[in-house]
Amino acid sequence: MTSGPYNYSYIFKYIIIGDMGVGKSCLLHQFTDKKFMADCPHTIGVEFGTRIIEVAGQKIKLQIWDTAGQERFRAVTRSYYRGAAGALMVYDITRRSTYNHLSSWLTDTRNLTNPSTVIFLIGNKSDLDAQRDVTYEEAKQFADENGLMFVEASAKTGQNVEEAFLETAKKIYQSIQDGRLDLNAAESGVQHKPASPGRPLAAPPSSRDNCAC
Amino acid sequence: MSSFLKYHENSSVGVDEATIKDNVTYYKIKVKVGSVNWHVMHRYNDFVELHDKLVSDHGVGKELLPPKKVIRNKTPKFVEQRREALNVYLKEVLNYLKLSMPYEFAHFLDFHKYDIFFLLTDLAKTLYLEGDNLLENAKSYKFTPLELHAISERLKMACPPTEKQDQTYDFSHVLDFCSQLRSLDVEGSYEKYGTSNIILNELQFDFIPFKSLVNLRILGVPMRCIQSVGSLRDTLVNLSVLTATVISLNEFLLVDILHKEPSSIADTVKWKKLAMINFGNNNIENVDWAIKLVPRLQHLSLSSNKLKELCDISSLHELRILDLSMNSFSLCEKWHAKIGNVVKIELSQNKVESLRGFSRLYSLESLNLGCNVITDVEEVQHICKLPCLEYLWLTANPVASIIDYRVKVIEQFNSRMSEICLDNERASEKELDTARVLQALRVVKEGKIPTFLDNHTSHSFNKS
Ligand SMILES: Nc1nc2c(ncn2[C@@H]2O[C@H](COP(=O)(O)OP(=O)(O)O)[C@@H](O)[C@H]2O)c(=O)[nH]1
Ligand SMILES: [Mg+2]
Numbered sequence: 001m002t003s004g005p006y007n008y009s010y011i012f013k014y015i016i017i018g019d020m021g022v023g024k025s026c027l028l029h030q031f032t033d034k035k036f037m038a039d040c041p042h043t044i045g046v047e048f049g050t051r052i053i054e055v056a057g058q059k060i061k062l063q064i065w066d067t068a069g070q071e072r073f074r075a076v077t078r079s080y081y082r083g084a085a086g087a088l089m090v091y092d093i094t095r096r097s098t099y100n101h102l103s104s105w106l107t108d109t110r111n112l113t114n115p116s117t118v119i120f121l122i123g124n125k126s127d128l129d130a131q132r133d134v135t136y137e138e139a140k141q142f143a144d145e146n147g148l149m150f151v152e153a154s155a156k157t158g159q160n161v162e163e164a165f166l167e168t169a170k171k172i173y174q175s176i177q178d179g180r181l182d183l184n185a186a187e188s189g190v191q192h193k194p195a196s197p198g199r200p201l202a203a204p205p206s207s208r209d210n211c212a213c
Numbered sequence: 214m215s216s217f218l219k220y221h222e223n224s225s226v227g228v229d230e231a232t233i234k235d236n237v238t239y240y241k242i243k244v245k246v247g248s249v250n251w252h253v254m255h256r257y258n259d260f261v262e263l264h265d266k267l268v269s270d271h272g273v274g275k276e277l278l279p280p281k282k283v284i285r286n287k288t289p290k291f292v293e294q295r296r297e298a299l300n301v302y303l304k305e306v307l308n309y310l311k312l313s314m315p316y317e318f319a320h321f322l323d324f325h326k327y328d329i330f331f332l333l334t335d336l337a338k339t340l341y342l343e344g345d346n347l348l349e350n351a352k353s354y355k356f357t358p359l360e361l362h363a364i365s366e367r368l369k370m371a372c373p374p375t376e377k378q379d380q381t382y383d384f385s386h387v388l389d390f391c392s393q394l395r396s397l398d399v400e401g402s403y404e405k406y407g408t409s410n411i412i413l414n415e416l417q418f419d420f421i422p423f424k425s426l427v428n429l430r431i432l433g434v435p436m437r438c439i440q441s442v443g444s445l446r447d448t449l450v451n452l453s454v455l456t457a458t459v460i461s462l463n464e465f466l467l468v469d470i471l472h473k474e475p476s477s478i479a480d481t482v483k484w485k486k487l488a489m490i491n492f493g494n495n496n497i498e499n500v501d502w503a504i505k506l507v508p509r510l511q512h513l514s515l516s517s518n519k520l521k522e523l524c525d526i527s528s529l530h531e532l533r534i535l536d537l538s539m540n541s542f543s544l545c546e547k548w549h550a551k552i553g554n555v556v557k558i559e560l561s562q563n564k565v566e567s568l569r570g571f572s573r574l575y576s577l578e579s580l581n582l583g584c585n586v587i588t589d590v591e592e593v594q595h596i597c598k599l600p601c602l603e604y605l606w607l608t609a610n611p612v613a614s615i616i617d618y619r620v621k622v623i624e625q626f627n628s629r630m631s632e633i634c635l636d637n638e639r640a641s642e643k644e645l646d647t648a649r650v651l652q653a654l655r656v657v658k659e660g661k662i663p664t665f666l667d668n669h670t671s672h673s674f675n676k677s
Binding site: 061065191 | 380422
């Protein structure tokens, strides 16, 4: 392993929320390990994953909290909303009920996160188009009305998974650039990582950072 | 372990006694949270420092702390009065700050040593600052069972809004580090931890946060402490469980499986990458069937256990090294049928009498039988035809004290005698000469042609 994994200048905190069984854990695995875990065990309480991405030449570490969708874990999972810079809100395009619950998830998110938190709506299981129960247009309209970003994705094929996580990060990064997101606020969900001694992190992208390895 | 978040209603502090050490008065503060208690020593000046902080940042009344006194502040009467005043002070402050529990106050009371939440906020900061360096150095990292317990419990708790809102203290940094860590050391203890009544080996924990662990070393932790191995079955390559009073391998290999019968075990419980197992210094009497759940095993070390017999482990096709030293093996019957292509066997400090059981271990290159009870030099006949055998130890057996022991052993390897390294030493020219004479005698006795005559072919003998 190169020193790559330890070179980054920001940490963004994400949460993934939505009903049980919509594919939250699978999305996380697809994003962090590039694998589809068909028999992913049920999440108890919370799960965790990380990955380093690059936005506008900056290396950013995503710390992602995957929550359990069941009501009985709500008390636990609610506490993880605090200080999230990004929230991925997931429903299953083949199960209408998971879509109908979005407004309640959205209320929670709005109440428990801060105004700068980026909320991204994901209609998961797009590979199961034949069993579709929610149209793209309908969900798109919901997203627009509530000012959310939106894609349909598949944790199985990987379609749009990368995009959802990356677009969210870009939006957060923009907010930092615009000054809309205050890095020093305790609950911004964003941390600037100071350079460790002997290993400058904030240095301009070096040749190693740029190489396609 | 303390969980102030859960039990703050059932918690208390008190200043029990005062002691004078090197002319300085220390007050002994007893802290209780639920059933957990500990104590911490502070001087009056520490109280003053804390108090200033609590007054300026947390609205504690300025007059609450008993005042300073410069002269005659060491008389027993004064110390006792002050102790009582500090006792009242702490109780009042705790009552007032129970819900917010400011970081400074928690630290003053050593919550960062004994309490799940406060221990983890400190750990988060350490790992936030040091984690990447530690991971990059790739050295193994030591977690106490206390820390592992705190992490496991914390994952099941709602994380509360705390006064310390600096993101540097965020629990994410702990999980982030755990999820990337490759080498982990855990060391248990039956002693009381610090000044508390916590016993590390009574705390339960799991390995769920460790997603990339390759090397795991557990020392002195009983298996009942482990609740789940998380994803170790997919990642772990080297496992050591030492001095843990383990009776059977499946105590660990199946630690989180309820029904431990072979029939109910699915493929998913196989240890997919595990190549080295060391269960040294335990109480294992049998290598049980669960070893089949480790199909890639190359190195099995069960030194210092209570083994007498080996079960059939021939399904472990990749097994090369078997360390069974310091056990109670005596017969070793038909080991070729039980173990596959093993290259090295350590059997020192057992009770082995005969070498008959090793006669068909054709892949064997090294056999250590030091400190056993082999008496007859003719036992070597059973292994002298093993084509790859090169290293043999018979030292500290009765046989090693007979006259001309080395020569008598080496001689039996015929044309390969110069290749044999006996008890760490190859045969000298002199020994070889003597051995050849002995061999000639033997040959004459048996009426065959001595092999040393076609010495040149013996030297080009090629091991596969
Ligand atoms: N066909 C299909 N199945 C999926 C997809 N994502 C998840 N699943 C399945 O949906 C089920 C629930 O997934 P899981 O990630 O555990 O859902 P969670 O409860 O939201 O974490 C599992 O059986 C997955 O195999 C997807 O994109 N396509
Ligand atoms: Mg899940």
